Amino acid sequence: MITLARILPKKMEKRKEEIIQNITDIKGRIKKACLAANRSPESVKLLLATKTVDPQYIRIAIESGETLIGENKVQEFVSKAESLSDLMYTRHFIGHLQTNKIKEVMKYAQNIQTMDSWPLVEALDKRLTTEGRVMDIMVQVNTSFESSKFGLSPDMVLVFIKKIMEIKTLNLVGLMTIGLFADTAEQARPSYVLLKELGDKINAEYPGILPIRELSMGMSGDLEVAIEEGATMIRVGSAIFGNRL
Numbered sequence: 001m002i003t004l005a006r007i008l009p010k011k012m013e014k015r016k017e018e019i020i021q022n023i024t025d026i027k028g029r030i031k032k033a034c035l036a037a038n039r040s041p042e043s044v045k046l047l048l049a050t051k052t053v054d055p056q057y058i059r060i061a062i063e064s065g066e067t068l069i070g071e072n073k074v075q076e077f078v079s080k081a082e083s084l085s086d087l088m089y090t091r092h093f094i095g096h097l098q099t100n101k102i103k104e105v106m107k108y109a110q111n112i113q114t115m116d117s118w119p120l121v122e123a124l125d126k127r128l129t130t131e132g133r134v135m136d137i138m139v140q141v142n143t144s145f146e147s148s149k150f151g152l153s154p155d156m157v158l159v160f161i162k163k164i165m166e167i168k169t170l171n172l173v174g175l176m177t178i179g180l181f182a183d184t185a186e187q188a189r190p191s192y193v194l195l196k197e198l199g200d201k202i203n204a205e206y207p208g209i210l211p212i213r214e215l216s217m218g219m220s221g222d223l224e225v226a227i228e229e230g231a232t233m234i235r236v237g238s239a240i241f242g243n244r245l
């Protein structure tokens, strides 16, 4: 990571302009995709995926009005939460989580989007019960059927959700997926269609509650496809902060 002390004021100013311009551009893409899909642009939230991004640059985005930040690695999540603790924003954890790291993540996360195993659910519930807290979560689904990806197998999702609905400390708000990563955005579409179908199926089981309000799907390269298929939250990193090293 770049340390601020070495960043010259002029370079910092230029970086700031770039980040703000990139956010404006992304919002333009969101709006255009929503209008094309007959959706309201307000129906899609922008989460900034800030892994490897220096906290000073994340600060610029938050100070320009962004409120949703997602991190993947526990150490990085905690250290950035601490260095940005003077700011008002919402922290989501969007990386793979191990049960022994739950305590650290819980301290700063308003939402863990990557719940994908029963041991993780049990460990989180246990801690939340001890602390007398409730927490928003999403269930991560492996919609691309790649064995390298985390997330629950689609055929397990309904049973998993039924068990989660019994747990008082967990407030299920939606589903999350990382679509098939391929050369074209179009190749991710089946992943997003599948997540939307799963969400609808779950909501049909709970007509009075409709637990799946958020579908977290779509990234820099394929957000238009995700929005077309029903995303309510897109997670954007490189299109705002540049390519990761």
Ligand SMILES: *Cc1c(COP(=O)(O)O)cnc(C)c1O
Residues within 6 Å of the ligand: 049, 051, 072, 094, 095, 178, 218, 219, 220, 221, 235, 236, 237, 238, 239
């Ligand atoms: C990095 C990351 C993103 C953003 O990807 P970009 O292609 O940089 O926009 C979204 N979701 C998750 C889980 C990520 O790790």
